[in-house]
Amino acid sequence: MSRLITSRSKDPNAWYSDLVKHAGLVSKSSVRGCMVINPYGFSIWERIQQILDLRLKETGHQNAYFPLMIPLSHFEKELSHVEGFAKECAVVTHHRLCERDKQIKIDPASELEEALVLRPTSETTIWNTYRDWIQSYRDLPLLINQWANVIRWEMRTRPFLRSTEFLWQEGHTAHATQEEAQTETLDLLDIYVDLVENTLAIPVVKGIKTESERFAGAVETYCLEALMHDGKALQLGTSHFLGQNFAKAFDVKFAKQDGRLEYVWGSSWGVSTRLMGALIMVHGDDKGLVLPPKLAPQQVVIVPIYYDEEQRKEVCTQAQRFQSAWEKQGLRVHLDDRDLHKPGWKFAEWELKGVPLRVAIGPADIKNQSIELFRRDRLEKISVSWEGVNVLGLLDEIQHNMFQTAKERQQKHTHITDDYDEFKEILSQKGGFLSAHWDGTTETEAQIQQETQATIRCIPLSQNPKEGKCIRTQKKSSQRVLFAKAY
């Protein structure tokens, strides 16, 4: 165990905050709930960005950028949307400072005519712009994505999982038909599933949100739900079918072929830096972060071992040969030739940072024409000959293994139950996903939450619905839904 990190079994909260700090992901900032994302943490986020951005462009989306500040009046236009965000908005009311009694104060004379809201999400700004951009069916579909920061004044915050300011991408699309907008909503959900499962190696359940968990202003909200190590669920991404709600609120109409005007159909969707939190919570251990190879900024780190200057040269020369050979295969390889630290220190350091594969090479290896490989996912050390080494294949295996391990854990912690006492028992003991029947009413959902703290994470999409009786009320239920305690 790392001496820097509190063990997870002892204190999961301390484990998490120790890890994000000591793995070099974040530093604390002087603003409550906000985080400084360190270069190492940001490089992981940049990898997520690059992979997703490419995918979005391949599927016809374009990036644009909209203002951080939104006039208060824009919020009045979509009422359910306002209600959803009103309690967590930061508002700009002044534009000037002044000095008084040697202190910096807000100049009362600089109060704005209309207050500006720091965006909690950009639907209102973007739909206000779409009114100007969209005239004809020829302007559709409009497929826009934005990489941005947003502000949500949450009561309790944690780095990545729930921060006051966070980074995300938000897609906002407009379509001529309902079907097309719905298809877009679901296509995006699949792009997210692909990103999260195949790149981040985190298994997810995709589904529909119930009415009470639905995005403010949406007709239907789809989501990705993942299970964390502690048995709690975390929503990793959402895709909303907006119907014509925002088009009506912002008067966005288009002329059809026959000349008649109709409101456009919309979707919006996003994933955020919360994905970073999920990576930590799903794969991390008491030694630190564990990164899936596809995401790791450094996939392989080589640590040279030597006893004198002559050996140092010899070992480093051989290490560089491996480095350039692997780099030619397209791998991201780092040679840690700092003389400042001993090998043991470096081993611990790279484990903390979650590098998937560590290679050690020393005088004994030179003699035997071998190297030592250390798999971060299994904490397994193996010695292989220079001819037998297949780093590319090993990284694939690590990627695969990480997903499988997480998948098995998720399955192991998914319980099907028809008994409310058992339901409560499982929740209080080990947590996890609970697949149970529900009568479809918001009242029952709220009752269950009050009695067990569990919420309906989603109505899963991939199943053959079977009828049953609600676990709480015994009333008719059309299918099982997924309950869990959530972050």
Add this chain to the structure above:
RNA sequence: CGGGGUGUGGCGCAGUCCGGUUAGCGUACCUGGUUUGGGACCAGGGGGUCGCAGGUUCGAAUCCUGCCACCCCGACCA
């Protein structure tokens, strides 16, 4: 917003109850040397308005008053 706690070199803390030399320890940092297969060692060095403001006192990190910040636990959220 309710309950609990903490503010002292970059980080982690001791000292505060019971005021009194130059505010201490670990770690990190800088210099030099020895080291290097699982977080090395020795020697030397730099770094603090003790959260802020006011008060009591010959004297305040320590006592009093007010304020501020942050963390943890419960009700909202990607």
